[in-house]
Amino acid sequence: MTTSTDITLIGGGIIGLLTARKFYNAGATVTVIDKGLLGKESSWAGGGILLPLYPWRQNQAITLLVKQSLGLYPALASQLSEETGIDPEWNPCGLLITQNPDITAATDWCNHNKITFEEAENMLDGLGTMAVHPLWLPHIAQIRNPRLIKSLKQDLLQKGVRLIENCQLSAINLDNNRVNSIATSIGNLLINELIITAGAWTSELLKQFFPTIRDNSPQISPVKGQMLLFAAKPDTLRTIVLDGDHYLIPRLDGNILAGSTVEGDTFDKSTTPEAKNQISAFALKLLPALKDYPLVKHWAGIRPGTQNGVPYIDRHPEINNLSINAGHFRNGLAMAPASAQLIADLILGRPTSVDPEPYRLNRLV
Known part of the structure; x- marks a missing residue:
């Protein structure tokens, strides 16, 4: 033993x-x-977005842990990069949320939790979206989770x-x-x-x-999510964009992630053409510039869902x-x-x- x-x-x-x-x-x-x-x-x-999607719609218990983690990540990423030589690519690239029909709840949440926000009407060039009270959260970061x-x-x-x-x-x-x-x-x-x-x-x-x-x-129940990766060039997209139920995430090397589905009660990680078509259509509509770049990867993961x-x-x-x-x-x-x-x-x-x-x-x- x-x-x-x-x-x-x-x-x-x-x-x-x-x-x-x-x-x-x-x-x-x-x-x-x-x-x-x-x-x-x-x-x-x-995807590595270091903020819940529409956090003002989430349980307060989630916000408590997220707020503390936001303050811990910069030092964590720096320490790991220095001590291992592997940079987790913590990147405060900001988050653009294009559709906020509950704008009062959104701004109240940001104010209460000291999250900087700005109106974002001038940030929509090149995006194919029907914006509703768009918000820009300039200090929200992402981390490249495989490297982390x-x-x-x-x-x-x-x-x-x-x-x-x-x-x-x-x-x-x-x-x-x-x-x-x-x-x-x-x-x-x-x-x-x-x-x-x-x-x-x-x-x-x-x-x-x-x-x-x-x-x-x-x-705890399994919830499958499928995602796509486009091999774009750096600066094709400079910030995370959340549009409705889906998002785009630009990595430092130019790759852009598009996600994701929410498929309940399955441990089956196989991908489906339906999800690929759905996410691809979203990505190409939101960011038409992606039409110039190949879709190079499609995968699925199993999230731990709770009430x-x-x-x-x-x-x-x-x-x-x-x-x-x-x-x-x-x-x-x-x-x-x-x-x-x-x-x-x-x-x-x-x-x-x-x-x-x-x-x-x-x-x-």
């Missing part, structure tokens, strides 16, 4: 990797296991965090309401503290290995050394640094910087 570390995480997406980093920085030894390759699910597949995952993985390896990929879980062994070990395809691992950070697979994992604790198990999009970040009320940090739906990247901070504070018994109540598991009861 393998010698234990202080913290073991099941799930190595952005939530798991940043949680691991937070515990390492607090002096803990850490192991992260994943059923596949680290960060290759929704963390890799998403690569840099985090390299950072944790350099720190000596144990990262185990392609590791299948076969049993979780309990004794007196504590997890004492887990059985995996690489052998048994002793457990001190176990954190489930398995995204859309969290509920399935808990149902399989903790069948008697369903009253306090998070309700109102609010994640579960809590110690389990029945299993003494079990915690959950999962269920961030479309906003895992935007909420990740603060989510990692919150679960670390709860487990280490430190004061929390946000009220933990909205993220409790027993909100289900």
